[in-house]
Structures are given as structure tokens and as C-alpha cells.
Amino acid sequence: MTRFLITQALPYANGSIHLGHLVEAVQTDVYVRALRAIHGDKNVVFVCADDQHGTPIEVNARKAGVSPEEFVARWYEEHKRDYRDFGVIHDDFYKTHSDENRRHAERVFEALREKGMIEKRAVEQFYCEVDKRFLPDRFVKGTCPKCGTPDQYGDACEKCGSTYEPTDLKEPRCAICGTPPVRRSSDHYFVQLSKSQAFLERWTAQEGALQPEIKNFIDGWMKERLKDWDISREAPYFGFNIPGEPDKYFYVWLDAPIGYLSTTEHLFGDKFREWWPRQASDELEPGSGVRVEHFIGKDIVYFHTLFWPAMLNASGDQRPSRVHVHGMLGIEGEKMSKSRGTFVNARQYLDAGLDPEWLRYFLASNLGPNLSDIDLSFSELKNRVNGELLNNVGNLANRALNLLHKNFEGRFDATATQGFSNKDAEDKVWSHYQACDTRSAIQEVLKLSSVGNELMQREQPWKLMLTDRASAHRSLTTAVVIARLCGRLLAPVLPEYAKGLAAQSGGPLDMPLNEWLATRIGEPKPLIRRVEDADIKKLTDTFKPKESPVLEKPQAASREPQADAAPLAPISIDQFGALDLRAGKVLACEKVPKKDKLLKLTVDLGEATPRTIASGVAASYAPEELVGKMVCVVANLPPRDFGKGLVSHGMILYSDGGTRVHTAVELPADVKPGAKVK
DSSP states (O other): OOEEEEEEOOOBTTSOOBHHHHHHHHHHHHHHHHHHHHHOGGGEEEEEEEBOOSHHHHHHHHHHTSOHHHHHHHHHHHHHHHHHHTTOOOSEEEESSSHHHHHHHHHHHHHHHHTTOEEEEEEEEEEETTTTEEOOGGGEEEEOTTTOOSSEESSBOTTTOOBOOGGGOEEEEETTTOOOOEEEEEEEEEEOGGGGHHHHHHHHTSTTTSOHHHHHHHHHHHTSOOOOEEOEEESSOSSOEETTEEEEEEOHHHHHHHHHHHHHHHHHGGGHHHHSOBOOTTOOOOOSSEEEEEEEEGGGHHIIIIIHHHHHHHHTBOOOSEEEEEOOEEETTEEOOTTTTOOOBHHHHHHTTOOHHHHHHHHHHHOOSSOOOEEEOHHHHHHHIIIIIIIIIIHHHHHHHHHHHHHSTTBOOTTOOSOOOOHHHHHHHHHHHHTTOHHHHHHHHHHHHHHHHHHHHHHOHHHHTTTOHHHHHHHHHHHHHHHHHHHHHHTTTOHHHHHHHHHHTTSOTTSOHHHHHTOBOOOOOOSSOOOOHHHHHHHHTTOOOOOOOOOOOOOOOOSSOOTTSOOOOOOOHHHHHTOOEEEEEEEEEEEETTEEEEEEEEEEOSSSSOEEEEESOTTTOOHHHHTTOEEEEEOOSOOEEOSTTOEEOSEEOEEEOTTSSEEEOBOOTTSOTTOBOO
């Protein structure tokens, strides 16, 4: 039988768990619980750890007046508690600052060196003479060399999106003390990733290893020679020393994913290799009966789909069978941001008295198998919990159990041996869970619960028992059978609700029907609390989203071509050549709340992550009509902020006239995303 080793990306031990972390934590936990329901508890393992190394931790520990070890220990205990309180239960939640992780990091490094993939060479960096340290890119600030925006970090400009080296910044300064740094040279270790390119091309092409859109991004990277990866950092640094180099350390991104290996060893000890087997270099099929599957956010795809498999291939450890990528979380139409007042910690949510299963249900009902981002609207959370979970699912169980308790001494109709079954629907739900499509799984459960509610409304057992108690008894028993089936199918999402329903309704939800019919229930109580406006206010009072600046609205396109309009001034071929026109595949599309004309599209341009592009064509297209189209995109426009967290990175071309006000300029389906339009 196949066994599963499931991992969740490691949270950084530099701050609290926030609601964005919980998107991944809940998605992974739901997947693990569903796998256990299908394959058995002993065949599924769920591990995670705190990512405890790096310059930010060393600097912040020093600011806090404690050692880095003390600093990360505080976050470690808090992270474990927060995950547990949201029902995210790991078999082991460990840490990267451990003896196991040091041994595996050194082992992987030596394997890379033996494969001829390590090169040592001089690198020129900024050095702060006040803080006596080399400065990584995020510890240098200055003026963007491309657009002139001040106060930008040393790797990318938030204004124009350009990437550059820290030494390219104008007027650079140390982000710690604010003084101008100097340039110094130092030796660094690099992994020559290009030497694994042939293997990575074959590994990423395996069916089921990656989502199609992620595969497309990686294909774009693979078209060019993969760049060397700097895996060393200078002292002072919190991490593991590179063997033989007392003042140099492994870069945090080398030992962080190795935390998956070391946590597995910490959990299983001598039986570690039964769960993470060895695998010969360049082999693709593990043949071990164990599937290693990672869940990550789309911001760390490069590390998990290129660096990590290359490291495992060199060290002879089994490569992942699957890397599943999810989208990001926004709150009330804004990106999660402390400056905007939309940054909500997990503990902040719980301290406001909100039920963690409300959030689990909301996230699961919005998560599909793709990379679409999620917007946490608290009014939508309230409507989903009250309208779907409480009124549809919870009330079915509560009404039927109450009537059985009051009128039939809490006993079921033992003659209702056939009960209710819908194997096709059950199979669909478990299939959706395995595809990480919890949104569709929940929709199937809601259909089942609607069958139970329709039965209650049609037969009205509270009236029927006055004339035909036997039929009323059978009707109520069938309603509870349906409610228990819904509870069992929702158990991966709502484990506490499922436990409560089992306790109230006579026994475990997977109990054989004939055994269950002989049980007796106690006094039923509501298992789901209604979300009140006061609940939401308790939380939203703790953060105050700032209003976005008022910007000019985009000019509306005219309905018909203006034949009599004055011709535009001619342009040169060089001016036309300045337009970067690219083929883009529309992966997702949705309406923008409170902006009637706008659609928000997620477009694959063959880049590391898809772009968000806004189009004012809601009058011409329903969102689903644009999904899957290959469109023409102006890719080198500066970002445009439409407010409420919607920033557009490009423009899709449309024509005027025809049967629509706007008609998308489409390209043939065989054109690859990112291809130049000339």
C-alpha cells in the first residue's frame, strides 16, 4: 500500500503565525486528514518545522537583547500553539537549528561537492563599517537605478518591479544603521545548478509532480541556462558553519528545506529511511511505496522545484512525488500589510473569540487546485458559515436529532437498514480532496445536505408523527444518516464539528449502519455557532484598513471605432519596438468588488509567477468566458494601482466594435505563454 509523507512549508521563526500562513496550514491539514480517511492513519505522516536561521533572526535577536537561540525558541513555542489551536496537527513540528539538520546539511553539501557542483569564487558586496558586517540584499536600501524611486531594497524595486544587484543602487545605505556602506570582496560558495539541468527537465515533466501552470513557469526558466546559486553567507550570521570555514555559513535556503529530512529523522529515528528512502541519482520513479509531497506558496516555487530536487538528486535522497502550490491571502480587498492595517495574526483572530473552524471552512470552501489568490472578506465568511454550514448542514442534524430525542426517546428506526447512501457522491468528494480541490468537495457535501433538508420539508415528520409515527421515525432516522454522512465527508475540514456530531448522534461517523441503528442519542445541542456582526467587529476593531488613495479612473473605451477622429501622430519603428508584446494565457478571472467595470485576471506570461492584470471589460465578458484564452499582453507597462490592493501589471489588448463593446485580441492556442508578439 502507498504511504504518504506530507510536508507544509516551514514558517520563519521571526514573528507570529498570521492568517496567510493558515491558508497553507489548513489546506495541508485537510489533505492529510482526507488521505488518512482513505488510506488509514498509519500510512500518512505530516511533518513541519520552524525555519530558524538567517540574517534577520541574528539582527532582531541582537536588537531584542537575547541570543538567537532564545529568540527562535520563543517563536517555536508560539507557532506550535497557534497551529494546534486551529486544528492543524503535525505528527512532528521540529526546528532547523538541530543536530539532525546540521548533519544532513553537511552531508548534502559534501554530496554536491563530490558531484562537481560546488564552485568557490570571489564576490563583491556591500560592507557596513559601523555594523562590521557584509550586507545581504535586503539589508541595503537606496534609490532604484531604473526609475529613481528612493528607499528601495537591494534586490528589487517595489515601484517599477525592476530587479538588480545591491551594488547597482544609487545612494546606498545600510538598512540597519543607515550609514553608506563600502565595497569589499569575499569568497563565496556556489551551486552550479546548470549541471542538474537535464535531470530537472525530466523531473519537472513527470505527470502529477507539478500543476500545469507551475510547469509552464518552470519551462520558461529552463529555456535559459540555470544560474549558479550562492549558498554561503558571511559572519555574523545565525546558522551552520560551512565545514572548514569558521567565518562562513550555509545560506538559510540551503538548510531550510533539509528541515523536511531532519524532521522525518527526528520523528522516526532508526526507521527514518523507511519513510524517506535513498534513491539512485537521476532516477525518477522512487519505487519505494512512499510518496513525498510538499505544500508551498507561489513565492517559493523556484527553491522547491529546482534547488531542492537538485540537492536531493545529488545526495541520493528520494525526490518529491508532488509539489502543490497555492495562492496568497488578501484581507478585505487589500494585501496583508501592517502599514495598511490589514495584517492579522492567528492569535489575534482567536483572542477576538472567533471560532477557528469558521476560518477553516471559509478557506477550504475557496481553495481549488490552482494558484488563485483568496480574498478574506469577513462579510463573506459570515454569509458562508451562517448560510451554508449552519443553515444547510448543521441545522439538518440538529432538527432531526432534537425530534428523535423528544419524541422517540433518542432511538433510531431499526428497520431503516437501507438508510441513505450515495456512493458516487462520496467518491467525488474524496477524489476532490485528493486533487486539493476542497472547494468542489464542499459543494458536493452541500448538495447531499440539501437532499436531507428537502426530505424534511417534504415529509414534515413533526406533523407526520401525529398520523404515522413509524413513517416519521423512519424519515428522521434517514435525515440523521444523511447528516452523519455529511459530517464524515466534512471531517477533514471541520474535525471538531465531526467529533461533536459523532458524540451526539450515537457513535463514530464511520460506524457500520446496523450497529449504529442500535445506539441511542443524548440531548442534542447546536454544534455550530452563528457568526454575528459583533464577532466580526471584535476582530476588525483590532485593525483599521486605511483607505487607498483616490486615483484617476481608467478612460472608458468608446463603443465604436471613431472613423472621423483625427489620425494619431506617426511613430517610428523604434518607438513601436519599445512595446513588449507577449502571449499570455488567462488562468483565472473574477469580478472586482465595488468596481463594476473591472475584471481581475491571472495571466501566465511564462514568468516565475503569474501576473495580475485588470481589464475594464466586465460589460463585455463574464469572468469564465476569458479563462483559457491566449491573449496579447503589453508586458512592459509600469504597475497601476486601482486601489483596495488591486495592482495591475500589464494590459490586455481588445478591439472595439463587433457584437461586444470590447473583444479580446486572441492568439492561437498552440502559442506558448511568454512568446513575443512581433
